[in-house]
Amino acid sequence: MxxxxxxxxxxxxxxxxxxxxxxxxxxxxxxxxxxxxxxxxxxxxxxxxxxxxxxxxxxxxxxxxxxxxxxxxxxxxxxxxxxxxxxxxxxxxxxxxxxxxxxxxxxxxxxxxxxxxxxxxxxxxxxxxxxxxxxxxxxxxxxxxxxxxxxxxxxxxxxxxxxxxxxxxxxxxxxxxxxxxxxxxMLYTPDKIAIKDVVIEVNKLPAVKSIHHIHVWQLNEDETHLEAHIDFNDDIKVSEFVEILHMIEDVLRMKFGINHVTLQPEYEKEDSKDIIVQD
Missing domain, CATH: 1.20.1510.10 (Cation efflux protein transmembrane domain)
Known part of the structure; x- marks a missing residue:
């Protein structure tokens, strides 16, 4: 037509x-x-x-x-x-x-x-x-x-x-x-997501010392991704990390609509603990 x-x-x-x-x-x-x-x-x-x-x-x-x-x-x-x-x-x-x-x-x-x-x-x-x-x-x-x-x-x-x-x-x-x-x-952080609020919510979990080196972006309209480093208070087992990971995924999905999470677990690693780190 x-x-x-x-x-x-x-x-x-x-x-x-x-x-x-x-x-x-x-x-x-x-x-x-x-x-x-x-x-x-x-x-x-x-x-x-x-x-x-x-x-x-x-x-x-x-x-x-x-x-x-x-x-x-x-x-x-x-x-x-x-x-x-x-x-x-x-x-x-x-x-x-x-x-x-x-x-x-x-x-x-x-x-x-x-x-x-x-x-x-x-x-x-x-x-x-x-x-x-x-x-x-x-x-x-x-x-x-x-x-x-x-x-x-x-x-x-x-x-x-x-x-x-x-x-x-x-x-x-x-x-x-x-x-x-x-x-x-351009991989901008979605307007509806405040990274400082994400940090506050994740850091509330008892085992978490800090979440840092964060990237949040949209792959398309349906998928919002987060990748970050997460520092733990104790030298935990992998099985314990998996349990905490599920809790973090639930928090990020329900409160921020983030449906794809990739975390790098750390314990006493000497790297930048800034929320945003230039790669």
Whole structure:
């Protein structure tokens, strides 16, 4: 549906001379790319891990979300430049073509939005594709409004203004998607987790002297990992460590949502006991 909409709008934009229709076509084309990337990312994420890819392709969906968001911003910058140039030199536009094709785009994108709505609530990659489509539907509504103003009132400068507004909104939406995916790719500590609170909770356990050298990151939206060194008060047995490990895993899972824990046990080891250590 989005490929058909894109081709129709490109042809219609060139024939009618409408920059806002072309901008909507470019946005629709980004939707096509978004959906293609999303489809293949979902397929890749389901592939099993291997010796060469011990995590499998679990980051594929995050990469897709990042690419989709970056695409939105790049397209928006291009549209802003074109809109400013067109505003200085308004062109007469075939408004009927704009009205017809923007209406088609609204219907097509509306159906796509409904199809992706459910999955967009639980997956960043699907949410990025969903946001592409819903913003494009809104953009098409704006283009339709502009087409009506041009047809009945001859306000051709509206085309450039609408293009500028659509582009600014694309930047806003793109940044909102780019930021969380960038944080995951850069191994940032998740916003919802305070490492100092993690230290306080783990250090409450009687056998634990200190937890230090901590790393917390998200592999994807579903997996949050923690690795750390843990210093014990006594020279305990491995079997005792396993029991304490289960307690730590329970605390981290229930209080912080951390579902993958790797700990290096230590006793009187001479190393840095700082919470954060530069590797």
């Amino acid at each position: 989005n490929i058909i909409i894109t081709v129709a709008q490109v042809i219609g934009g060139l024939v009618s001379g409408s920059l806002s229709l072309l901008s909507d076509a470019l946005h629709n084309f980004s939707d096509v790319l978004s959906l293609v990337v999303t489809f293949f990312a979902n397929r890749l994420a389901k592939k099993e891990a291997s010796i060469k890819r011990t995590f499998g392709f679990k980051r594929a969906e995050i990469m897709a979300a990042f690419i989709n968001a970056a695409t939105l911003i790049v397209i928006a910058i291009f549209l802003i430049i074109e809109a400013i140039e067109r505003f200085q030199n308004p062109h007469r536009i075939q408004s009927l073509t704009v009205i017809i094709l923007s209406s088609v785009a609204i219907i097509g994108n509306g159906i796509s939005v409904l199809l992706l709505k459910k999955d967009s609530k639980v997956n960043m990659n699907m949410r990025s594709a969903y946001m592409h489509l819903i913003t494009d539907m809104m953009a098409s509504i704006a283009v339709l409004s502009g087409g009506l103003l041009m047809k009945f009132y001859g306000l051709y400068w509206v085309d450039s203004v609408l293009t500028f507004i659509i582009a600014m909104y694309l930047i806003f939406v793109g940044y909102d998607l780019l930021k969380p995916s960038f944080k995951i790719l």
